[in-house]
Amino acid sequence: MFDIRHIPPSALVGLLLTALFLFAALFAPWIAPYGNGEIVGEVWGPMSAAHPLGTDNLGRDLLSRMIYGARITIFIAVTATALSFILGSVLGFTAAVVGGWIDQTLSRFVDLLMSIPTLIFALVVLSVLPSTLATLILVMGILDATRVYRLARAVAADINVMDFVEAARLRGEGRSWIIFREILPNALSPLVAELGLRFIFAVLFLSALSFLGLGVQPPDADWGGMVKENKDGIVFGIPAALIPAGAIALLAISVNLVADWVLNRTSDLKGGRGDG
Amino acid sequence: MAEQKRADRQAAPQDDVLDIRNLRIEATVYPPGEDPKTIVIVNDVSLRVGRGRVLGLIGESGAGKSTIGLSSMGYGRGGVRITGGEVILNGRDILGNARGLRRIRGKEVCYVAQSAAAAFNPARKLMQQVIEATLEHGVSSRDEAQKRAVDLFRQLSLPDPENIGDRYPHQVSGGQLQRVMTAMALCSRPDLIVFDEPTTALDVTTQIDVLAAIKNAIRETGVAALYITHDLAVVAQVADDIMVLRHGKTVEWGDTRQIIEAPKQDYTKALVSVHAISHEEQAPSPAPILTVDKVTASYGGGQVKVLRDICVDIHAGQTLAVVGESGSGKSTLARAITGLLPPEQGSITFDGRTLANRLADRPKEDLRQLQMIYQMADVAMNPRQTVGTIIGRPLEFYFGMRGAERDARVAELLDKIEMGKGFADRYPAELSGGQKQRVCIARALAARPKLIICDEVTSALDPLVAHGILELLLDLQAEEDVAYLFITHDLATVKAIADSIAVMYRGEVVRYGRTSEVLAPPFDAYTDLLLSSVPEMKVGWLEKAIESRRMDAGGN
Numbered sequence: 001m002f003d004i005r006h007i008p009p010s011a012l013v014g015l016l017l018t019a020l021f022l023f024a025a026l027f028a029p030w031i032a033p034y035g036n037g038e039i040v041g042e043v044w045g046p047m048s049a050a051h052p053l054g055t056d057n058l059g060r061d062l063l064s065r066m067i068y069g070a071r072i073t074i075f076i077a078v079t080a081t082a083l084s085f086i087l088g089s090v091l092g093f094t095a096a097v098v099g100g101w102i103d104q105t106l107s108r109f110v111d112l113l114m115s116i117p118t119l120i121f122a123l124v125v126l127s128v129l130p131s132t133l134a135t136l137i138l139v140m141g142i143l144d145a146t147r148v149y150r151l152a153r154a155v156a157a158d159i160n161v162m163d164f165v166e167a168a169r170l171r172g173e174g175r176s177w178i179i180f181r182e183i184l185p186n187a188l189s190p191l192v193a194e195l196g197l198r199f200i201f202a203v204l205f206l207s208a209l210s211f212l213g214l215g216v217q218p219p220d221a222d223w224g225g226m227v228k229e230n231k232d233g234i235v236f237g238i239p240a241a242l243i244p245a246g247a248i249a250l251l252a253i254s255v256n257l258v259a260d261w262v263l264n265r266t267s268d269l270k271g272g273r274g275d276g
Numbered sequence: 277m278a279e280q281k282r283a284d285r286q287a288a289p290q291d292d293v294l295d296i297r298n299l300r301i302e303a304t305v306y307p308p309g310e311d312p313k314t315i316v317i318v319n320d321v322s323l324r325v326g327r328g329r330v331l332g333l334i335g336e337s338g339a340g341k342s343t344i345g346l347s348s349m350g351y352g353r354g355g356v357r358i359t360g361g362e363v364i365l366n367g368r369d370i371l372g373n374a375r376g377l378r379r380i381r382g383k384e385v386c387y388v389a390q391s392a393a394a395a396f397n398p399a400r401k402l403m404q405q406v407i408e409a410t411l412e413h414g415v416s417s418r419d420e421a422q423k424r425a426v427d428l429f430r431q432l433s434l435p436d437p438e439n440i441g442d443r444y445p446h447q448v449s450g451g452q453l454q455r456v457m458t459a460m461a462l463c464s465r466p467d468l469i470v471f472d473e474p475t476t477a478l479d480v481t482t483q484i485d486v487l488a489a490i491k492n493a494i495r496e497t498g499v500a501a502l503y504i505t506h507d508l509a510v511v512a513q514v515a516d517d518i519m520v521l522r523h524g525k526t527v528e529w530g531d532t533r534q535i536i537e538a539p540k541q542d543y544t545k546a547l548v549s550v551h552a553i554s555h556e557e558q559a560p561s562p563a564p565i566l567t568v569d570k571v572t573a574s575y576g577g578g579q580v581k582v583l584r585d586i587c588v589d590i591h592a593g594q595t596l597a598v599v600g601e602s603g604s605g606k607s608t609l610a611r612a613i614t615g616l617l618p619p620e621q622g623s624i625t626f627d628g629r630t631l632a633n634r635l636a637d638r639p640k641e642d643l644r645q646l647q648m649i650y651q652m653a654d655v656a657m658n659p660r661q662t663v664g665t666i667i668g669r670p671l672e673f674y675f676g677m678r679g680a681e682r683d684a685r686v687a688e689l690l691d692k693i694e695m696g697k698g699f700a701d702r703y704p705a706e707l708s709g710g711q712k713q714r715v716c717i718a719r720a721l722a723a724r725p726k727l728i729i730c731d732e733v734t735s736a737l738d739p740l741v742a743h744g745i746l747e748l749l750l751d752l753q754a755e756e757d758v759a760y761l762f763i764t765h766d767l768a769t770v771k772a773i774a775d776s777i778a779v780m781y782r783g784e785v786v787r788y789g790r791t792s793e794v795l796a797p798p799f800d801a802y803t804d805l806l807l808s809s810v811p812e813m814k815v816g817w818l819e820k821a822i823e824s825r826r827m828d829a830g831g832n
Contacts, residue, residue: 162655163650163652163655163656164655164656164657164658166616167648167650167656167657167719169616169635170614170616170635170643170647170648171643171669171670171673171723172638172640172643172644172673173673181658182658185658185660185661186658186659186660
């Protein structure tokens with residue numbers, strides 16, 4: 001089933017790049033030539049054999065910063081996405097299955113959160129709360145969970161009226177069986193497809209926050225933060241800011257390619273005619 | 277061009293509108309995880325339809341009936357390719373002439389779909405849609421087309437023929453819509469009409485009117501027709517000739533009378549004698565297992581009354597059949613008994629104790645003893661669970677069986693439903709329609725219930741498969757001494773298996789008693805209508821039935 005010939009080229013490119021980013025993130029301390037905060041040369045030094053991507057605004061090795069940045073970016077995005085999925089899908093399924101006032105309260109609360117522009121909401125919350133990693137992940141996760149909630153609730157509401165769920169109810173099954181054994185397996189494919197997209201949005205959201213100075217705090221930096229640090233160089237023709245910006249775009253595209261492929265494959269299993 | 281066409285028509289033999297020769301149709305399927313492969317849907321089928329003649333195409337699902345029907349318009353549904361043979365319409369081979377097809381479709385050959393409700397554009401008035409093809413092909417002016425449409429509405433005995441065209445599709449009933457669709461097909465004066473299961477989705481009482489209207493319209497306009505259906509009794513009423521198909525091949529082709537009265541092939545014989553099940557009616561026992569006493573129920577918080585004062589009894593090991601057309605409250609009665617729709621008034625007594633109204637208030641033991649089987653077996657099973665899990669879950673849930681003990685019981689149950697234990701690892705998608713319904717029966721049996729509610733369990737199945745399911749249910753009843761509440765609109769099934777019958781009409785039981793009493797005259801008007809609407813496998817039944825009716829069907 002996982003025959004490499006059946007993977008379309010676009011998905012293969014996506015998989016390869018995603019794997020590369022993950023590798024960099026996982027093994028950052030071992031593959032980075034210099035330390036994260038180590039000043040090794042002059043400010044905004046050009047690309048050279050010693051510093052393949054040049055140095056940044058404080059004279060740190062940009063390649064090493066990029067590798068450590070991948071670690072931070074991907075770690076935060078992954079945990080925030082995981083949080084949003086667990087929170088969003090469990091609440092969404094519960095709302096759809098239980099219905100009534102629980103559904104109403106949850107749904108209207110989610111509507112309330114969604115009516116406020118995400119970035120502004122995050123800016124306000126993060127500038128009030130102490131800026132730690134945990135707050136950052138929590139804020140991102142909860143805001144993203146509203147989107148997942150909507151999807152999970154819609155999908156579960158569809159499945160909830162199917163005869164096999166009614167059969168389970170007539171058998172006398174409890175709610176947790178209905179949610180986790182009857183509905184979840186059938187709701188998985190749209191959720192998995194959404195997972196890739198939400199991860200990308202988390203990366204972009206984190207980058208935006210860091211660029212505005214409310215994300216990861218110095219001396220650590222994710223890619224968004226690195227764009228901010230080096231943005232003044234652009235005026236002098238220094239490309240240091242473009243490298244993390246390009247990495248953000250590349251990560252988003254490659255994960256998207258993988259998500260597309262996964263969506264096609266899962267719709268295959270449902271009997272649709274995906275081209276996976 | 278017109279001269280050319282006339283010449284073509286003259287060249288054709290006078291009596292053949294459609295002549296299909298050695299038709300072969302293939303499709304490519306994409307099974308997950310495997311290489312795509314080509315399957316043959318129709319294999320070497322030849323047929324001819326003369327002017328003014330009706331050919332019935334009959335077979336179970338997957339026999340290729342609809343595919344052949346559509347090929348007469350040069351059309352193949354998504355992914356389907358016509359790979360061999362000729363389709364000769366009015367003397368011309370229409371295959372391989374993609375540009376010519378547009379001039380043929382809707383003018384020389386028209387199509388009547390199974391689901392009229394899905395085939396009409398809900399945003400446009402009926403008249404616009406009926407005359408659309410006629411105007412498109414420039415057959416006549418708008419005024420003439422409208423006049424013809426009104427004539428056709430009258431011919432098809434639609435109410436208020438002058439004004440019905442001003443309505444939207446949702447403003448007429450299903451049976452009326454099907455007749456409007458027939459008018460749409462007839463409006464451009466085609467030479468051939470393809471009827472694709474036009475009455476399958478309708479109630480029996482409505483079906484008879486639509487059948488009579490279609491038959492009448494065919495006779496009056498002299499059009500040739502292909503009539504596709506899986507119901508031999510229906511096709512016997514309208515067709516001059518019948519072709520029996522199976523697995524894309526012709527089984528038998530002959531005169532209607534010959535096919536019905538003297539079938540030559542074994543498969544045709546099986547189709548003709550499908551409702552013959554021997555079942556002896558049992559006398560009611562003194563203490564019924566389930567008593568429904570004056571139950572009233574409604575939807576929307578009392579707004580819509582759907583059940584009024586229902587009183588019926590079911591006796592242990594016997595079958596009560598609940599019959600009626602759609603909307604009569606049959607399924608609602610099942611929902612009230614199971615507690616999915618708590619009754620507003622009245623009580624339900626089961627095995628000597630009164631059942632709680634709401635499902636949530638009932639103890640596990642009550643739930644175990646009362647099981648349900650659904651109409652659509654494929655949505656009644658979780659597509660992500662294997663057959664073993666589906667049948668094994670009630671065992672785990674009610675009896676706490678685990679591991680080898682459970683597996684052994686699952687194998688035993690699979691054996692009971694005449695399927696091997698190799699099926700335990702399959703997913704529902706890998707089963708045929710009949711097998712799916714068998715697995716649902718096994719799931720219900722696993723709980724060792726005293727009563728099983730069967731909600732239209734055979735109506736989505738092919739006749740032969742349904743026959744097998746009914747026989748299985750009767751065998752199981754004899755073995756396990758389980759009672760059935762059998763909900764159906766098909767009186768032929770009822771006659772075959774029921775011990776007592778309740779006839780429902782608009783939320784009330786209009787006739788109730790032992791089978792022999794209910795099916796013996798004198799009848800009330802509704803039971804008479806219901807009984808006389810069941811197509812019999814006899815040529816000429818339709819005319820007799822229409823003549824002797826006392827009450828009009830609800831959809832008209």
